[in-house]
Amino acid sequence: MTPDNLLFLAVICLYLSGTILYLLGVLWQIPILRRASYAAAIGGFLLHSVCLGLSLREESGTMLLRGEFYFSLLAWSLLLIFFFLWWRLRMDFLGLLASPLALILFLSSQAVGGARQLPETLSGLFFGLHIGSLFLSISLLAMACGAGAGYLFLERKIKTKEKLTGFARALPSLSTFDRANQWAVTGGFPLYTIGLVSGFLWAKLTWQRIFSWDPKEVVAIFIWLLFAFLFHQRLFMGWRGRKTAWLAIWVFCLSIVSMLVINFFMPTHHSFTS
Known part of the structure; x- marks a missing residue:
């Protein structure tokens, strides 16, 4: 070995x-x-x-x-x-x-x-800024997703007045879960935006066009819009708790689907090609 x-x-x-x-x-x-x-x-x-x-x-x-x-x-x-x-x-x-x-x-x-x-065009500055920013953002989204799932689980236990035993008893308060969601969303959205913008700039330098209706680009914009809505509602409209928990879960799941399904199984210049 x-x-x-x-x-x-x-x-x-x-x-x-x-x-x-x-x-x-x-x-x-x-x-x-x-x-x-x-x-x-x-x-x-x-x-x-x-x-x-x-x-x-x-x-x-x-x-x-x-x-x-x-x-x-x-x-x-x-x-x-x-x-x-x-x-x-x-x-x-x-x-x-x-x-x-x-x-x-x-x-x-x-x-x-x-x-x-990956294609050789997706290297250099693309790796350092685009991938770096997106991966940190997705990692924060994962934390928001975990906090959201914990919030929903504990909230259901409290609403149904079930006795908190074992795993549920060891969980922190609902406010702690919500605070984790807030931190992750506050830091994750700007990073996702940087990653998206740098990707479009790199596309302009590499393929002479910013947007090409590539499946990866379309899904990335959709995720950004959903993430922007979550960011706005969370920071400026005072959303807390259940709504932000579900939104964070959806945004993270879509990000993972984008990475696994589109990069492997759909025709795109972001594909992991053989």
Whole structure:
């Protein structure tokens, strides 16, 4: 087994351990298990960073054109955002989403393999600004989605006057879920806008036109409009709670569908082509 394979397996084991330990810590109300889950997630994140760095160095830049690198980078971005919210707002409950989703994306990056890669036109500045901004925005959306799902779950328990036991009892308050949604939406929409605008500018430089009715572009604009509505209603109209929770879930799900379905199964110049 090569060192690269060992590193890959170590990342998987740490992410999986972090997921299981956090869930057990919540269900059994054992703080030491939750602390151990943080340590495992941080260890996996650090080794994951090493994996990305080695990939960039060994492939002499061609890794930026490979589909697996983008999935791995998205998993890394997701945990980066989670650690920031955990450090800044003590929202550790988002670990219930971050670790499992990062594990799935990291495994997916290997499933993509070397058989698919992005067109060479989608490199350079495109990667640094367009992809970077969008991935951070999607990672924030994932946190908003997780907070929204938690809000809806807890709200239903409270409205039906069910006794909060086990997992439900360990959840934070509705206001904490709503605050996580607010932070994610406030930071995510400007980043998504930067990613979208930089993509259109790059299209102008590369294909001599800003908009070409490409399926990816059409869906991206639709997502931006929905995200803009959520951002406006959240910040300027005072929306809170249930409505913003559902909207955040929908925007995140559409973003994932855009990445997985359109990039792989529809004719577009954003495709991961064989």
